[in-house]
Amino acid sequence: MSTDALPSSAETVIIGAGAVGCSVAYHLTELGAEDVVVLDKGPLPVTGGSSTHAPGIMFQTSPSKIQTKTAHYTTRLLKDAGVYNETGGIELARSEERMDFLRRRVEWATAYGLPEPELLEPEEVTERLPLVDAEEILGGYYSPTDGQVAGTDALQWYIETTPASFHGHTEVTDLELEDDAVRAVETDRGRIECDRCVLATNNWAYQTGQLADVELPIAPVEHQYVVTEPLEELRGNERADDAVTGLEIPGDREITESMAQPPDRPVGRDQDNSLYFRTHGEGYGLGSYNHEPLVVDPDEMGSNSAESQASVHSFTEKHWRKATHPNREKSPKQAFDELLPATADAEFDATENGIFVYTPDGMPVLGETAQVDGLWTGLAIWWTHSGGYGKILAEWMETGVPRLPSGPVDTSGIDVNRFEPHAGNKQYFMDRGGMRYQQVYSIVEPRWQPADRRGLRTSPFYHRQQELGAEFYQSGGWEVPQWYESNADLVSEYEDRIPDQDGWQGSNRSPIEGAEHLHTREKVSMYDMTTFSSIMVEGSDAGDFLQRVCSNDMDLSIGQVRYTTMLNEGGTVLADLTVARLDDDEYMVTTGGGNSPGIHGSWLEEHAPETVSVTVEESAKSTIGLWGPNARLLLQRTTEADLSNDAFPYFSGKRIYVGDVPVIALRLSYVGELGWELWAPTEYGQKLWDTLWEAGQDLGVRPMGAGAVESMRLEKGFRLWGADVDTDVNPYEAGLPFAVDLDTDFVGKEALVEARDDGIDQRVACLTLDDSTDAMLGGRPVYADGEAVGYVQAGDYGYSVGESIAYTYLPEEYAAAGTSVRIECEGRSYDATVRDEPLFDPGRDKIIR
Structure with missing residues (x-):
């Protein structure tokens, strides 16, 4: 009125x-x-x-x-x-x-x-x-x-x-x-x-x-x-x-x-x-x-x-x-x-x-700003979406759970806190806004990349990557290698295992991605993880605070690392995190790149009590993922630390030196191979790269881009927040029950228990194509019994397993292994089968050794 x-x-x-x-x-x-x-x-x-x-x-x-x-x-x-x-x-x-x-x-x-x-x-x-x-x-x-x-x-x-x-x-x-x-x-x-x-x-x-x-x-x-x-x-x-x-x-x-x-x-x-x-x-x-x-x-x-x-x-x-x-x-x-x-x-x-x-990415701006408590935004929205976003924002403000009547929604692409630090520069967002205007009715290829305003954020490895012929894609303003031309010689070595990806699905892809994937499975590779962020949580109440915001048990020993989800009040996944306890009152929380630091970091800052310090170290550390069968042998050449499985087991961490470089080493692998994440202060980054590179030449060390990581993580069934797990699903639906400990108290527990007791009516499903090697694209419908029952969340070709993989969410009655489904993609119909996950190394023999 x-x-x-x-x-x-x-x-x-x-x-x-x-x-x-x-x-x-x-x-x-x-x-x-x-x-x-x-x-x-x-x-x-x-x-x-x-x-x-x-x-x-x-x-x-x-x-x-x-x-x-x-x-x-x-x-x-x-x-x-x-x-x-x-x-x-x-x-x-x-x-x-x-x-x-x-x-x-x-x-x-x-x-x-x-x-x-x-x-x-x-x-x-x-x-x-x-x-x-x-x-x-x-x-x-x-x-x-x-x-x-x-x-x-x-x-x-x-x-x-x-x-x-x-x-x-x-x-x-x-x-x-x-x-x-x-x-x-x-x-x-x-x-x-x-x-x-x-x-x-x-x-x-x-x-x-x-x-x-x-x-x-x-x-x-x-x-x-x-x-x-x-x-x-x-x-x-x-x-x-x-x-x-x-x-x-x-x-x-x-x-x-x-x-x-x-x-x-x-x-x-x-x-x-x-x-x-x-x-x-x-x-x-x-x-x-x-x-x-x-x-x-x-x-x-x-x-x-x-x-x-x-x-x-x-x-x-x-x-x-x-x-x-x-x-x-x-x-x-x-x-x-x-x-x-x-x-x-x-x-x-x-x-x-x-x-x-x-906006610079063409999407709306919703949510509470990280800078000012109580200041909410509902912006860059047209009539077309105004009713829906008004509903989402109101639910977010009143209940803490952004949702439509159909259920919770993924807010990763619309959150006001998703923008990188440089996006606030007026000339930058005016130029990017003009670019998005041009694209309103344009046909934009998969993995399309802008040509202007590049090189804004580069890791300390950037010049080495240029020398190796990196094909850079932009993510959150970072220049991220997708593949390396220096690895082109590997294509002929593995050509019988790298099928062609033609047509729309093959846009902006390279067979080098497949070669890097297969090489890492056999030898060792270095992956630039600098876009990933560490969040330091410190103080006498740091452990209690993390227990309250994390769904898994955070009663960690010093040196212990644990995977967890962070839930909103509705029990859906706000983030998936890795938490490492470094000292009595010191924890390092790691999250992905892109918009994760702004969204997840600001959420932790907002909820932390005065006795807990939360520091989002976006770009403060440079990180290398060192993965492959030869990873231990290579890393041992550079450090006096004992890297044996007994002394440095999977999901543990410690401070070590790699050559002269002080490093927080986490025994983790996002690709399903033996390896470590090596986190060092940014100023030491180039020296860290050079030390590992020189030590691994006779072991076959190669650089690896993000394209290979994507196909490897899908083979292993590892989730990617914002792609196949986000705020519209809970951990049980996402196949992450191991990241929940109901013996602890945490934000979203009550809603999660209620959802579990009511019955989980959909869950994540791993599909493989029956008779095609084509890579599936996101947002394509999955059919069963003649009806659309889901859609592709993420897809790629699995070069190690020799099958095209697609992840989706299916109603419980269709999610069992062996169920036949069909995917429509680019006007073609593909028969597919639900499979047990992970497809690759289900016994984790390659990681834990």
């Missing part, structure tokens, strides 16, 4: 009354939250943000599970509210490459539960979209529950039905902090004390983050949209003449009125030309991403006035008539003239360069 009087205090203040802010308020109050206040500097409901200038088209299918799931939830929510036009959506193909892409759309939609996805022939497209020229297309992808949201109506529905107080014309001027926690929101109409604050400011996200000294890497970018004059071919279409009657509208009223007109047929996309379209009564709305990135300095977003909406810039004719997109040959006008000839000579009744926002 909307009110005039501004309160002096509230439990929750939400800044931004657009699609996301309203959704968060609705879902918070639905969960029982009281005293929720929503502020916006614009009028209500037409705030002047992208929620009312956006055409509201909602295509649900994405290669991302969470994007697809949140989109589908949003369409169901808004349909039930009566503000969603379920016209269906058709994505067109004007090239063979795009038809292949549309087949992937069907596979993703099936994998993630969208109803009745379908490929269409050209004449089937024009039956639904009669103004499309059938001669211009090869086919289409149809999702019957796609459609369009009436933005203004939806915001009005939220405001009228949500038991929160909404206040327009209220500008937030500052965020008051005390002891790194939110205490109040300052506005031009007064101060509101609060326990927590949600930033739902999208286009103004960078500015509002700055009020709390939080760098939010969110770039505003323009894109074009026009609405034609009435077309003869659309005469008689319904027009909602009173859709915005009586509403205060900043700027060009025609834009808001045009966006309020409902479509009368499926919404469409011509992704080959970065275009989309829908009807507006008797006119056609034409949207274009087909121009050079027009990135707006976030500090210059400005505010609304009676003459303009700050998130709508003047239409730039040149970007409509000229081909300025670096990857598109045709201008938007030329492409639309060909596809929709009826629009070719039409005048425009409304035009805009509307502003949306992009």
